Amino acid sequence: MACRRKFGIPWPECNDGLSYDDVVRTSDSGLTLIEFYSTKYKSSAPLQGWLQRIKSGQITFDGRVVTDSNAVLRVGSKLVYHRLPWKEPDAPHMIEVLYEDDDMIALNKPSGLQVLPGGLFQQRTVLTQLQWKANLHKKPHPVPVHRLGRGTSGILLCAKTKLARVRLASYFADGTSHIEGKRDTNPEIGKIAKIYRGLASGIVENDQVTINQPIGVVKYPCVAKGLYVASESGKPALSVVSILERNVQENSTLVQVKIQSGRPHQIRIHLSFMGHPLLGDPLYDVGGKPKCLDCDSIDESFAEDGGYQRPIKAVPGDCGYNLHAHKLVLSHPLTNEIIEITAPLPSTLQTPEEAKEIASMEQTFQDV
Template sequence: MVAFGEPWPEFNDGIYYCDRLRASDAGKTLIEFYSRKYENSAPLHGWLQRIHNKQITIDGCVVTDSDTILRESAELVYHRLPWKEPDAPYVLEILYEDNDVIALNKPSGLQVLPGGLFQQRTVLTQLQRHACNLNTLGCQEPHPVPVHRLGRGTSGILLCAKTKFAKSRLAAYFADGTSIVGVCRKNDPLLKATRNIKKLYRALASGIITEDEVVIDQPIGLVKYPGVANGLYVASPSGKPALSKLVVLERNMLSNSTLVQVEIHSGRPHQIRIHLSFIGHPLIGDPLYSFNGQPKCSGHEFVDQSYAQDGGYKRPENPVPGDCGYHLHAHRVAFTHPVTNEVVEITAPLPSILQTLEESKGNEGL
């Protein structure tokens, strides 16, 4: 196994957020600008605290007067103070690599891109550190980037591009679920459909799914949800089309669970979690989605409205999408190589809990 990763420092470096004022913002006070534009980041008192803490500059000068009048084209910079991010794994296994593409085996608990409390403890950070350390990747760019996302609690194959061309081609594959894969192998479920990329997941669903195969085409849309600034993805009749094909691999009457293989024909956020929940079989251990593709909690009464040392909201008490605990693994991927046009197949080893009884017995003999 080829792997890389550096241990996380105790604290990150903080973040600098820059705004160039538009004409429509001219004449506003400093506190009006921040408390209205970034109300999801902190309450009014939190922004006052940040200003008084000398965390905001205008054109390079620290400003502590919250009633300072802003002028057009002024440059505002807010410095979010360094903080200790939640624990996260840091070692990444390389499943495939060439001059254009690198595929990683992402562990559960590691976020792909910066967001929320995780700004440094991400796949992107480790990937770019790795590229800089080697400095001999043999590609056009020194900083490879993921071309899609996996939920923080989801493990398995994460495709990353090492050139701008590969990134654009792979991103197009993910966006277009109807392109031709180029090769179809008889009786291989991964290569039956005509698309440039196919993904098979393993998941552990609650309850006993009686049908051997299920097609789920429930649309997925956004709703307002406390603690999630841009809203939460849920099953919604007015949402965007989403298609998942589920095959039952094994039923366990004793644990009242079903091991399933899921092929997704669209890449909506949290699609598998939502679709399994929608048909009444949410993933075992999923802290967020319950039944009908909806969250377990809703309503602002679940939000802790107090603010932290840096003035921002504390973590909401209700579950949020990044919470872990469920069992979902991106097991197999087949895609048309962005440069050679050859079909590349990648398999990520299965966690023991997502193996069938036969697979488990086979591994015991290794």
């Protein structure tokens, strides 16, 4: 059923902190506490940061606080690192429901809100709001079956049952396998198709462009698993870009992009690869690579909690660009009914005709 309602609970000043559990394995026996954490979790904090965390009593060894960084580990011992509560960066908390039935729910995710916990955002996420909402009604919470970048707005699909989750996840996996197996290059094929709106920099000459540049991963500071970029050795990816409006005065092009499933940051990477990065994208430059050149450098200084300082260079979660998951067409995971879901367009991504039509509808609504 179609919906247009919102939900959301304001974020508390600080989150509840986190606890990370480890059990010492045979391969780690004999290591000191600092050796264990500074090598196994180097992406979390530099050496001096882990020393600070140990000395401040944030780590327990078999249930007892240990402040000796040279304590030797024993096989089977339980280690717990207690990350202190912190104030997460500002993020929206209200979320619009676009569609909901007994099996799934489609949300209109606002730009600036992260989907799943990660990095500085452990509580201020879509998942947390879904959990809080479910707790109020004492029901299991829906689970996102795909991701949108923090700066990307629009349709986020979530499953309400285990069966729906498995089938919806398979839709996305099948879409990627079509590309990987080169069985078809038409993004209309499959059980799900996504249509995005974006504002690209510069004037795109061709009315339609098909991009099949592979996407891979490179080492990048403050991104533990690496940064997704255009790479000939990467995995296949397909985007079909259509031009909606060229704005010569603003030197920008309003585009529609169709993808069947998608690699992480695929549209940002593909548009930048074709020479027209999303306007305001702080990370990706022409060629589908990051703007910085010294991607192997790492700042070893640490913040108050012992972790790395907020990166100076842009990271994937930074906002500033205009990208919106506008339409989603899929086969219902249980009934096979074709469902089409639309998320209202931000004003910056509307054509002049659409803007006039929306303004006229709003005026009519006010006059009623």
